[in-house]
Amino acid sequence: MSYQKPRSQNDYKDLIWSLAPLVLICLVIAGIASQCSFSTGGPKQGQIPNFDAKAALTDDARLMPFPIRLPALPNDGDDKWTPNSGSHFTITGTGGGDVSTVGYITPQGTYMQLSQSNATADAMAKKYAPTPKATGTQQHGDHMWSVYAEQGSESAWIADFGDVRVLIKGAGNGDAFDTLATAVVRAQPLPRG
Missing domain, CATH: 1.20.5 (Single alpha-helices involved in coiled-coils or other helix-helix interfaces)
Structure with missing residues (x-):
């Protein structure tokens, strides 16, 4: 029993x-x-995916109906910016257009997005910005960037380059935005066709 x-x-x-x-x-x-x-020491930075930003943007320059720029970012030492992703798609609706995007990991380990498009600034803000209205501006070279910032969200900057709008967005600090904006302003459009 x-x-x-x-x-x-x-x-x-x-x-x-x-x-x-x-x-x-x-x-x-x-x-x-x-x-x-x-891991006894807590989480560690993983391997950053390998992405050829130059080849991707060169292809987009041939395919997209607007000029594409390849920013010259630091690529060695402690200031290295590492491209890790890319895509291209279309924003639909009023003011929409084609978008070419490349993502970068900053030296501080934060993600920054660079998008170039023939969509209007309003359409890009609606798609990417944390708020529909600009909350400030930043001057870099001859270009004025509209800043879209909201507490608790990633900031976005948008500048009009004539036949292309450029958006920068990410978790980076002010220096990361300044570095990327300056590199975009200095870059010449890649050859088309």
Whole structure:
């Protein structure tokens, strides 16, 4: 005759002893699948994906109906900006147009987005900015950048270069925005066709 306690007499110790084998099995499966790791020093910066911004923007310059610029950003040492992503798509609706985007990781490890488009500044602000109205301006070279900022959101800067609007957005600090804006202003449009 086996002894089994009535349910009313079970307590937290019984629950722990029942769950312990399940937790152990889950950890073993996750370890075998290499889906978890333990780091005593906390999270660490992962590998930044390799992305060829020059090739992507050169292709976009041939395909897009507006001029594309390749900003000359620092690419070595402690000031290195690393391109990590890119895309192109269309903003639909009033004032929409084609968009070429490249993402960069700053030397501080933050993400900055550079988008170039033949869409209107209003359409770009509606798509990317944290607020629909500009909250300030920044002058870089001959270009005035409209600043869209809202507490708790990533800021966005938009400048009109005539036949192209340029947007900078990201989690970077003021120096990151200044560096990217200055590099875009200094860059000449890439050859088309």
